[in-house]
Amino acid sequence: MPQNLLASFSNPRILIIDDEQLFRDAVSDYLKEQGFKTHTAANGRSGLEAFQKFAPHAVLVDLRMEEVDGLEVVASVVKESPETPCIVVSGTGVLQDAIEALRIGASDYVTKPVQDLEALVHVVRRCLERARLQQENRLYRERLEEQVTQRTAELRSRTMELEEVNSKLLAEITERKRVEKLIAKAKKEWETTFDSVSDHVSIVGPDFRFLRVNKTLAAHHGMHPREMIGMLCLGIIGCMDLGASICPHKTFIEEAGKSAREQIIHCQELDQWDYLSTTPLYNDGEYIGTLLVYRDVTERVRTEKALKESENRFRLLAENATDMVTRLSPGGDFIYVSPSCQTILGFAPQTLVGKSLFDFIHSDCTSKAAACLREETCRFVCRMHTISDAYVWLDISTKLLRDAKTGVILEVQASSRDITEAIHAQEALQRSNEKFSKAFHTSLDGFAIVNIDNATVLEANPSFAQTLDLDHGKLVGMSLESLPCWLTKADQQRLRRELDDKREVRDFEAILHTLGGEEVFVQLSASFLELQQEPCIIYSLKNITSQKLAEKEIKFMAMHDQLTGLPNRRLFLDRFEQTLNRARRYGEKACLMFVDLDAFKEINDEMGHQIGDAVLKETAMRLEKCVRKSDTVARIGGDEFVLILGGQVEAQQVENVARKITRELSKDIVAFGYQCAISASIGISLFPGDGQSLDVLMQKADAAMYQAKKAGGDMFLFYSFDTAPPQSTAFS
Incomplete structure (x- = not known):
């Protein structure tokens, strides 16, 4: 199903075949902003139907899809329309499949996730331009072959006529000159194309000396194309001019006459990645030289490596975390689940991928979870059922990941910590009030339970009152925040912010001033609890004055x-x-x-x-x-x-x-x-x-x-x- 790129190149159509709706929509929207028309398909089968229906100028295809995978799509497109570029867009884990796609005819390869959509558009434009040039070349060759065939037949006819009518000789010569002009014109057009491409293009002879170079290559070396004719190409490509004993560029070029080849080569001396392509040229079956294409692809390779390293860092962190790390689609479907899922929920991580979060959480948590999928950062506690149909309590923190340019939500990253034991401990604490009360009142550390609404002290042990230098009997019923021997206003606000944000505070250090003017260093912990259906805060207060004075003395002695x-x-x-x-x-x-x-x-x-x-x-x-x-x-x-x-x-x-x-x-x-x-x-x-x-x-x-x-x-x-x-x- 060939298509005329030359006629509609100014408004090209792009077909996007990918089973990830988020990716299809993001890429489609961005391409439309850049002046493209787009069509999308969610799988390979519907993608091939769309290809037949819309005749796109280029196809973006994911390799890993159900029913008809990306390789089959690429093979079908290449077979039916060789001039339509196929750009493989898939994850780094399918590198071998991507190489196979390039072998069977894919035009280029871009890794997921695509952080820079502008770079993807650049690849699409480059492939469209290459397809356009290929079609121009094909059309020109077809026209030329047609003309040559036609003119050859005419020449033969006129040769036969020369034997009969000598008077037709002049017309035959004129016709031959006309054909020669057409050939000269075709040669001129080819030369223009040769010189206008941005890659370093040259033709080298069997002795590896330049027979022709384009302007881009000559300008790169500060010379005119004619000055480079006859120069040995092995001395100016890649790292060969640095006198390297083993140069992969040289090895690649020396095998140029064997077959058409292309390769990305790393130059150690220049810390540069180069793309090299060779195409042998023949005349009547005799090898006469090679078309050599050279391009610096360092930025592209480094970008791909950076993306891969970033993904590896995320996976390393996620796969070694004790918390369950997940990536969710904006709708709540699991995109990635860390191995700790097996420990917390009992499910193998891969069994959750593609399923919805709402299939696993308790119905009481549905509204809060849905709200968190729309907030920049969020934290909530909910119950999630395990493989054994039991429930565990999870403390879940979420953060939105947006597209840097459009602001569109790409995914939701979540970290879930198993707090089942803590929840059970709280429940056990409520059921064992007598044991709690005994431990509460006999502890050497100070403890107090305070009503959240009015800061009234509901309960306090003697150690808490002793630390504040107050009468224990008078402390209950007083407003803790109004006591002059309690935290300063600034410390109270800082403590409350941390408590609201984290639900609990550990090892919060502050300085209290008792009514007698004594300075007391304390280490404070606080957390929320519900006492007789009233929201409260339980404070744990430890006197660390001796420790602080000792630290101060040690610091003084050190200096x-x-x-x-x-x-x-x-x-x-x-x-x-x-x-x-x-x-x-x-x-x-x-x-x-x-x-x-x-x-x-x-x-x-x-x-x-x-x-x-x-x-x-x-x-x-x-x-x-x-x-x-x-x-x-x-x-x-x-x-x-x-x-x-x-x-x-x-x-x-x-x-x-x-x-x-x-x-x-x-x-x-x-x-x-x-x-x-x-x-x-x-x-x-x-x-x-x-x-x-x-x-x-x-x-x-x-x-x-x-x-x-x-x-x-x-x-x-x-x-x-x-x-x-x-x-x-x-x-x-």
Whole structure:
């Protein structure tokens, strides 16, 4: 059933054969927006009937369909209308079938799910264009063959007539020239087509040298087509010009004379995917060359791989999740069911695919489930029957997946968690009120049941009242949210949002302030329950004040020197970096001082470590008195201290501080009845004059300190940036 693409190419008809209505509708709507006419069919049999009826210009066909599958459809279309392009659109799991479809005549292959409909339209247009060119070529060949046959017969007739009438010779020559002009015209048309295609097209001889190249190929290499004639093609295709020892492009082209072939080849050196096609050319049975087509298909291959990886990631997540992960059509039919379905419901996942969600959930849940299929995100609890006709309780969360351009709902993704045990536990709790009450009132953790509507405390155990520092007898009947020792308004709102969203809250941390002004750290859990047919919230309150104080102390010890209480090297580096960042941002100056005690080793060795530690503590206190509270004094090891002065500090101010430190540290220290004489060597570097980075400033301050100590100690030195070798300026 050939069709005239040339006559109606401006308004082509597309037949979409696919058993997924969502896909058919989405693709049909998008093609119509792009100016196409579309017809759809839900299976292969109705698709072939539509093909006979509407004579489409191109067919989009899914491979996996009941009754008549996609391969049979492709074979039928190719047999009846070889020029009508068939584009296979199917999942990555049927790759071998897709290859078979291409072998029997399919024009192209696109994987599902199709995330980019624009790319699909591009494939359709490209296949239509190729079909149009093929039909033009066929029509031209038919016309040419017809003309040649006709003219050959005429020439033979005139040859016979030449023997009888010599006068007809001139007319015969004229007719022959006319035929030659037609041939020349046909050749010109072929050359135009050859040069106008976007692929790299060439004709290479048996020696693999170019006999002809199109403009696209020549322009890619920055040459004129005539300049490439005679060049060896094996040196400019793919990775062959990189000197690769093994090049798949070369191997493919070297077998060009054997048969028509096509292949997608990966070039490792260029990280590029290339499509190559070769068609042997013969003249009177003799091989004269090959038509070589080359195209970069890297983006297409990468897109297909990305789609496949995305699908694999989803399946990996779904197939290893303990929750049951499902994908539903907008109408509620199962598209995919994860393996955990077997554990939760007892059904094999594949037995649910294609069936409706509403066939399995309890009738009480039908309206809520239907509403959730239309909401962007939704969460509800329902009962679903199992393979043994029992029911399990599921906590189901849903999310809509829409088309990025049209906003059409493509599918609904759902995650279902088995909460049967929790539901049964709640029911058991209600049936065992006496046991619950005993555990409730004797628990070391605080528990309270609060009415949702008015926040009135219906029940509370002694531990709950003790944590709030309230009288247990007076707590019942009070409004919990109005108590000054309860959560702040902000914490109450945050807790309620999480509770409404998740139905329960675990390990919610907050700070309470008792009526006595004491700060109490608590860990709070809350969940909904129904008590005597009234909606309530049960709170679990655990006092974690000791734990928090211990964590705070551990954090302090990690950042401070245990002997002096000063910041340690770690905290010093952090504060110094902050000071430099502020100085850079606001154009300020900053100062770094290295302070090293003179002769401290002798004190430590001669008088013992206990006295040495006392000297270090006293030194730390004196250093802190010499600077502002905004400045930092840190001990970075042994008898080494560092000071950070920021906030637009000038050299004169630094000098004043250094003088003060030198003076304070030159005073004797009395420790355990011993009088210890100490002094200090101080090295100073300034930002930005002495350096722009923390490391440079530390090195220069250390160098200045070393020079001060070398000069006899009990002094301070500034590092001088603009002299070489480095010198220092002393202030006594």
